Amino acid sequence: MESRHVFTVSELNTTARTALEQGIGPVWVQGEVTDLTKAPSGHLYFTLKDETSQLSAVRFKSRTSLLAPMTIEPGTIVLAQGMLTVYEPRGRYQFIVSILQPLGAGALQRAFEQLKRKLHEEGLFSQEAKQELPPIPQTIGIITSSQGAALRDVQSVLARRWPHVRLLLFPSAVQGESAPRELRQALDRALSFSTSTEPLDVLILTRGGGSAEDLAAFNDEALARALFACPIPLISAVGHEIDFSIADFVADRRAPTPSAAAEMAVPDRSEALGFVSSTTHRMQRQLLSRWREDFDAFRLHAGVCLLRSPQRRFETYEQRLDLGLSATLRNVTSHWQRKKSLSRHWTEILRLSDPALPLTRGYSLTVRQEDGRPLRSVAGCVAGEIIETRLADGRLISRVKEVSPDES
Amino acid sequence: MNLEQNLKQLEDIAKKLESEELPLDEAITLFESGISLATSIRTALNEAKLRIETVIEQANNTFTIEPLDLDSD
Numbered sequence: 448m449e450s451r452h453v454f455t456v457s458e459l460n461t462t463a464r465t466a467l468e469q470g471i472g473p474v475w476v477q478g479e480v481t482d483l484t485k486a487p488s489g490h491l492y493f494t495l496k497d498e499t500s501q502l503s504a505v506r507f508k509s510r511t512s513l514l515a516p517m518t519i520e521p522g523t524i525v526l527a528q529g530m531l532t533v534y535e536p537r538g539r540y541q542f543i544v545s546i547l548q549p550l551g552a553g554a555l556q557r558a559f560e561q562l563k564r565k566l567h568e569e570g571l572f573s574q575e576a577k578q579e580l581p582p583i584p585q586t587i588g589i590i591t592s593s594q595g596a597a598l599r600d601v602q603s604v605l606a607r608r609w610p611h612v613r614l615l616l617f618p619s620a621v622q623g624e625s626a627p628r629e630l631r632q633a634l635d636r637a638l639s640f641s642t643s644t645e646p647l648d649v650l651i652l653t654r655g656g657g658s659a660e661d662l663a664a665f666n667d668e669a670l671a672r673a674l675f676a677c678p679i680p681l682i683s684a685v686g687h688e689i690d691f692s693i694a695d696f697v698a699d700r701r702a703p704t705p706s707a708a709a710e711m712a713v714p715d716r717s718e719a720l721g722f723v724s725s726t727t728h729r730m731q732r733q734l735l736s737r738w739r740e741d742f743d744a745f746r747l748h749a750g751v752c753l754l755r756s757p758q759r760r761f762e763t764y765e766q767r768l769d770l771g772l773s774a775t776l777r778n779v780t781s782h783w784q785r786k787k788s789l790s791r792h793w794t795e796i797l798r799l800s801d802p803a804l805p806l807t808r809g810y811s812l813t814v815r816q817e818d819g820r821p822l823r824s825v826a827g828c829v830a831g832e833i834i835e836t837r838l839a840d841g842r843l844i845s846r847v848k849e850v851s852p853d854e855s
Numbered sequence: 856m857n858l859e860q861n862l863k864q865l866e867d868i869a870k871k872l873e874s875e876e877l878p879l880d881e882a883i884t885l886f887e888s889g890i891s892l893a894t895s896i897r898t899a900l901n902e903a904k905l906r907i908e909t910v911i912e913q914a915n916n917t918f919t920i921e922p923l924d925l926d927s928d
Contacts (some may be wrong), residue, residue: 583859611903615910643916725871727893733872734886
């Protein structure tokens with residue numbers, strides 16, 4: 448009978464350790480941190496767990512110092528890379544961590560989804576609760592940072608599109624720990640300003656793009672509830688097109704970017720000018736046809752009288768009628784001539800004052816797209832600039848290829 | 856009167872001219888007021904300049920409004 452090999456305890460643990468280290472190799476594992484101990488040596492001992500299982504883990508100080516400082520707390524979900532091994536003195540297997548990453552974004556995302564579901568169920572996002580934006584606001588409140596790009600974007604769109612408005616800034620931090628509180632305070636300020644001092648027609652809550660952490664202030668529950676209660680029509684524009692915040696869902700309207708929020712808030716100046724022109728034409732047409740109607744009626748009536756008068760037998764009547772008629776004719780004719788010249792006068796003024804008229808004759812109007820101001824000279828125009836050419840039936844957007852002034 | 860009211864009134868004048876059988880005198884008067892309204896709207900739209908201000912709360916419900924010049928800071 449062959450004699451069996453009898454391991455010593457040490458031998459067996461070493462064999463097990465080699466089997467684990469070589470058999471599995473470096474791996475990534477995800478779990479929740481629990482039983483966290485920071486030893487005086489600087490090593491970090493903890494347990495990684497999921498719903499049904501646990502794993503002892505250690506991160507040695509030598510590893511720690513290589514990494515950026517981070518806060519790992521019980522309950523943090525982490526992604527760890529390391530090696531499964533056996534701690535031979537105790538015969539316990541454990542996971543030696545070399546890279547440790549908190550899944551902050553993941554946790555943030557889960558909290559976001561939870562809050563979103565909860566507020567949705569409470570009806571904070573319901574369409575019935577949404578208010579209409581006023582067609583033409585006079586005063587717009589904006590809650591954002593006074594330093595951020597968002598304010599500048601909103602400003603430049605309003606200046607171009609509808610400068611006939613007052614923009615009032617209620618400054619607030621838009622990221623960082625104090626941001627949710629500051630945003631709520633700015634909202635409170637805007638509301639009490641609107642009640643006590645000057646009514647705000649629209650409120651814009653906005654900030655530019657950033658990381659998920661940067662935008663997190665706009666996912667604050669208390670802020671969401673305050674926004675829901677806000678009686679002023681509210682546009683929310685947080686981050687870029689792809690970013691959705693809780694504030695976006697609660698607001699009356701969500702805009703993909705700060706610039707889009709500004710466009711949503713006001714009408715377009717060139718459309719309004721178009722409306723004024725077309726309405727002027729309508730009035731002009733109407734007055735002319737009204738005048739023609741009256742004139743035709745008069746001519747008809749006068750004609751009938753003139754035809755009849757020679758048929759009259761009684762000369763005296765005839766004479767009286769003739770006299771009366773000619774007097775009437777004189778009066779009426781001079782009356783109509785006065786009206787006619789007045790009407791011509793206004794028609795002419797109208798015709799001349801209409802900027803669209805030259806367009807129908809083939810002239811065009813070129814404006815700088817940046818500020819909508821007409822270009823009167825090539826001076827100040829630079830190659831590469833975007834210009835807008837208005838023709839009778841539309842507009843052309845072009846890029847200036849070359850600027851060549853006339854030789855004088 | 857603000858711009859919105861002016862635009863509304865211009866529309867009303869045009870409608871009234873179209874829908875009602877007014878004596879010519881009245882029609883002309885109405886037309887004149889429509890034209891002057893159109894002119895003042897055009898002026899307002901073309902000459903308007905955006906005003907930006909910061910609202911600062913001094914005490915409860917007391918506010919100061921300061922002009923904000925974005926180009927200079």
